[in-house]
Amino acid sequence: MFEGFHSVLRLAGLKVGVGEWLTVTQALDSGLIGPSLKEFYSTSRALVCRDEADYDKFDQAFAAYFQGAALPTPVSQMLQSWLDDPLAKPPLSAEELAALPHYDLEQLRKLYEERLKEQTERHDGGSHWIGTGGTSPFGQGGQHPTGMRVGDGASGRGQAIATARARRFRTYRDDIVLDTRQLAVAVRRLRRLERKSRRLELDMPETIRKTAANGGDIEIVERPERRNQARVVLMLDAGGSMDAHVRSVQAFFSAMKQGGGLREVEAYYFHNCVYADVYTDMALLKKKSLAELTRSVPPNTNLVMVGDAWMAPRELFSPYGSIEYGTSDEVPGVDRLRELAAAFPKRVWLNPIPENYWGESTIRAVGALVPMFPMTVEGMVAAVQVLLGRGDKIAKRAAKRPWPSPQDVF
């Protein structure tokens, strides 16, 4: 019964394996699911979905199968694979950008669908087809001023006005599910267990020794439990260019906060670069001076900074460089970063921008002061290794980057 439904569910993007589908048919055959469609709806949903985030996809599939509604047009698998691996291109000048045609959303959609029908092969760096790194209004990692982003890859100039993400791809939500767990597991390696807890546990060897010394009368010896003593100061960029990465930052933040089982995670915020003050809230209203922060943290605290480190060079290198209203610091941001670097021997920077864009001058300068890693599970694992003082391998990896090493920048 309902054979086609299984494939419709998979088309709608639900990861329904044969096992799950067999369970549904088994429940149907054994009469566990009554004859009403309503009952079939709720029970099959319970057997097929694993998260409320899946419900929407299920509803679409259900409507498509039983009411003949249309599934959203899927971007073909092949198209996505062309887009997965964007080729980096040099930035365009303002004049070049202005010369490209501008489209509104409705025009874009129409053009997209027409072009999708015609396109048959991979394109990188062109101006017409759906591809990567070019000036065509469609694709990703490209530089068209009012273009449409297609697929799940990295954004280029951050100017795409619409995102066409067909439902047969993993949603961001699924990424988070996967990532939060893996990130949490990575964060766990920061653990530093010490017997400093107020809670006591039985010290077995000592109890046996004392009991024997006592001539067999049981004497219980207790000692403090081992507790994770690792502390982390988190500094998060709350600037506008980070909006595109909100989800990955959230996943990272929750992994840090709850998954890692760390003793203390203090979070601070900054706008593009760190100046005389950091903020204890995301709205950048409550200040705490950098000097006070570096003075008050216990030694051995890990510093984890999260940001794109991508700003106008003057924001980093000039005195009074902050673009934040009401903030003026005569010390350039880069020197503030040096202060931070001096206060935190164990420090890393996680950057949500893909590594192939790290050639930008400010990113390179920041990376020279704070070891920089991509904000992925892999990057996180490497960052934790550096925090633990096992960074040799990582240094080798950094040397492979296609731009000058930190020493050459300064």
Next chain:
Amino acid sequence: MSIASLSQLPAWTGTETYIADEGLQSIVNVAVGLGRPLLVKGEPGTGKTLLAYAVAEGLKLPLLTWHIKSTTRAQDGLYLYDTVARLNDSRFGDHDVRDIAQYIKLGPLGEAFERSQKGERVVLLIDEIDKADIEFPNDLLHELDAMRFTIAETGKEIRAAQRPIVLITSNAEKELPDAFLRRCVFHYIEFPDESQLARICRVHHPDVDEKLLAAALRKFVQIRAVQDLRKKPTTSELIDWLSSLRLSGIDAAKLEATLPFAGVLLKQENDAQRVLRAASPRR
């Protein structure tokens, strides 16, 4: 999987105090029939834990509860070997310490298996599974699959003859592993809409004044609609609030203009201010 066991149990249809819609009823029955754990998620206060009590009551089966804390290990659910008691007995007690079995204390999961071994079916609630370590659900996989385990100290095997009915609640504080999710029947309890809320309120306050109920519900729905509340008020808070309103004898007309006993609904200072701001007319 023993589907046959289903026929021995009547279909679950909710209870007098627990109102379940048809969808939830059939999901519970399918989970029971397939012998799979039912994983229940939803906002706090949507009755996730109560569902287990209601299932046990409705099916007239005993309920075992296992409340998970951050320190709970999977082994705790199976059994504990009380070595200290045995050591103590060896010196002072009048027990026969050669019999290790008397120092084995079964955990909730172990007890559920053992009672099922004796032919008694039970409902087991594993409450707030997301509180524990992130690897905890994986550690339970084998026992939940095989429905048996061996007590290493005595070599005794506890094997469930029938699958106990397992309900698991999660507040989504941590993501659960995929392998675990694959074995569960999943249900997300949505927050009840206004008419369902009214039904729930009438169950707890059978003789409530209809006007007061309508006014209170309207207020409640408004408050929940306020953006960015840190903690939205839940059903149980609504019921408490209704009690406060009735005890103080406030009438429906007065309720329109003010928000008495706001503290019963809003537990965070910021939230209270936010609701006040949203309620005051825009300049």
